[in-house]
Amino acid sequence: xxxxxxxxxxxxxxxxxxxxxxxxxxYDDEWKRLWAFATLITGDLSSGEDLAQSVFEAALRQExxxxxxxxxxxxxxxxxxxxxxxxxxxxxxxxxxxRFRLLAAEAAEPAWRTDTVDIVRALRRLPPRMRMCVVxxxxxxxxxxxxxxxxxxxxxxxxxxxxxxxxxxxxLIGPR
Amino acid sequence: xxxxxxxxxxxxxxxxxxxxxxxxxRTSRSARFNRRRGGRPVAVVALTIVALAxxxxxxxxxxxxxxxxxxxxxxxxxxxxxxxxxxxxQQMLQLHDPDIVVRIDSITVKYVTDQEFTHAIxxxxxxxxxxxxxxxxxxxxxxxxxxxxxxxxKFVAESGVPTKYASVAVVMVPASDLRTYLQSHLPSVPGxxxxxxxxxxxxxxxxNFGFPPxxxxxxxxxxxxxxxx
Numbered sequence: 001x002x003x004x005x006x007x008x009x010x011x012x013x014x015x016x017x018x019x020x021x022x023x024x025x026x027y028d029d030e031w032k033r034l035w036a037f038a039t040l041i042t043g044d045l046s047s048g049e050d051l052a053q054s055v056f057e058a059a060l061r062q063e064x065x066x067x068x069x070x071x072x073x074x075x076x077x078x079x080x081x082x083x084x085x086x087x088x089x090x091x092x093x094x095x096x097x098x099r100f101r102l103l104a105a106e107a108a109e110p111a112w113r114t115d116t117v118d119i120v121r122a123l124r125r126l127p128p129r130m131r132m133c134v135v136x137x138x139x140x141x142x143x144x145x146x147x148x149x150x151x152x153x154x155x156x157x158x159x160x161x162x163x164x165x166x167x168x169x170x171x172l173i174g175p176r
Numbered sequence: 177x178x179x180x181x182x183x184x185x186x187x188x189x190x191x192x193x194x195x196x197x198x199x200x201x202r203t204s205r206s207a208r209f210n211r212r213r214g215g216r217p218v219a220v221v222a223l224t225i226v227a228l229a230x231x232x233x234x235x236x237x238x239x240x241x242x243x244x245x246x247x248x249x250x251x252x253x254x255x256x257x258x259x260x261x262x263x264x265x266q267q268m269l270q271l272h273d274p275d276i277v278v279r280i281d282s283i284t285v286k287y288v289t290d291q292e293f294t295h296a297i298x299x300x301x302x303x304x305x306x307x308x309x310x311x312x313x314x315x316x317x318x319x320x321x322x323x324x325x326x327x328x329x330k331f332v333a334e335s336g337v338p339t340k341y342a343s344v345a346v347v348m349v350p351a352s353d354l355r356t357y358l359q360s361h362l363p364s365v366p367g368x369x370x371x372x373x374x375x376x377x378x379x380x381x382x383x384n385f386g387f388p389p390x391x392x393x394x395x396x397x398x399x400x401x402x403x404x405x
Contacts, residue, residue, distance in 0.1 A: 037198075
């Protein structure tokens with residue numbers, strides 16, 4: 001189901017820590033990575049932060065209900081949860097609206113390099129699914145099949161989205 | 177030169193740019209934890225549209241209860257011009273999000289204080305938990321005045337089919353800067369004078385409070401905590 005969170009495999013680690021401690025350890029290791037990933041797929045630092053927090057809230061709930069739920073490494077689960085949370089119905093509408101809202105918001109942080117400002121601004125101009133395809137394929141190095149599975153669409157769709165995404169980004173960023 | 181080469185070049189460039197962005201974002205400061213009440217140097221702008229599948233398509237109304245400890249400022253007392261806001265919102269929505277907005281029939285601008293709004297949106301917005309109505313665990317530094325905009329019109333449903341909805345949009349801007357902000361983004365707004373927008377109006381920081389959960393009556397939970405000004 002597209003809107004469901006990913007289900008961890010049966011191979012679970014030894015449960016030696018309290019759920020909150022385990023999530024805290026994962027948080028310490030993966031928070032910044034997840035925040036960056038979520039920022040790139042939502043196109044906005046604050047939205048990315050919200051999404052990343054939602055993922056950890058979901059992780060904590062799962063870990064409390066099913067100790068040892070998250071396998072090591074936790075990153076694939078976190079990434080998939082971010083994708084699926086972001087594509088849930090309410091989130092989908094919200095992200096579309098964010099496209100509008102983002103037009104009024106500054107994309108850049110003062111410390112970001114010019115290239116980062118350019119790519120973040122360009123990414124936020126893409127439709128959400130196209131943006132996810134680009135980030136999953138070129139930041140996360142996921143295969144077309146893996147991206148298609150994560151987004152619940154056909155591989156051919158992913159190929160088309162990537163092709164169109166490259167074309168739009170080329171026109172937005174410009175050739176160099 | 178084959179077609180494959182430019183594609184690979186582009187892909188390599190995208191990888192480089194995304195990894196560079198990834199590095200930069202990881203070193204960013206959280207806007208949430210750096211907010212200071214009364215001290216934020218930038219305007220806060222948030223626009224949230226809550227599409228409610230109202231059966232009749234119109235007639236959505238705010239609840240009538242008002243938190244006893246808060247005050248409500250009437251719209252007429254504010255330094256704003258509703259027609260400008262309405263036109264600007266209509267233009268912005270239609271220009272920038274035609275996927276959702278087909279037509280806006282009417283817009284009603286209401287006003288609430290930040291205290292009222294943060295109280296009303298509450299933790300229920302984040303948790304989908306009706307029991308959390310009236311509580312608030314988010315950033316306490318919300319600074320500004322909320323314009324609650326009641327949108328009636330025709331919108332595109334999730335199915336992609338245009339349907340009638342009653343919707344609510346919430347715009348949060350400093351009251352004194354609203355006109356400047358809109359004009360700086362929409363020079364075609366009547367009465368707008370080309371000019372240098374203020375730093376506040378340009379450097380807007382989004383404040384994402386999320387969508388309210390929808391109750392069984394089709395209305396956003398906790399929405400009744402907003403004043404019916």
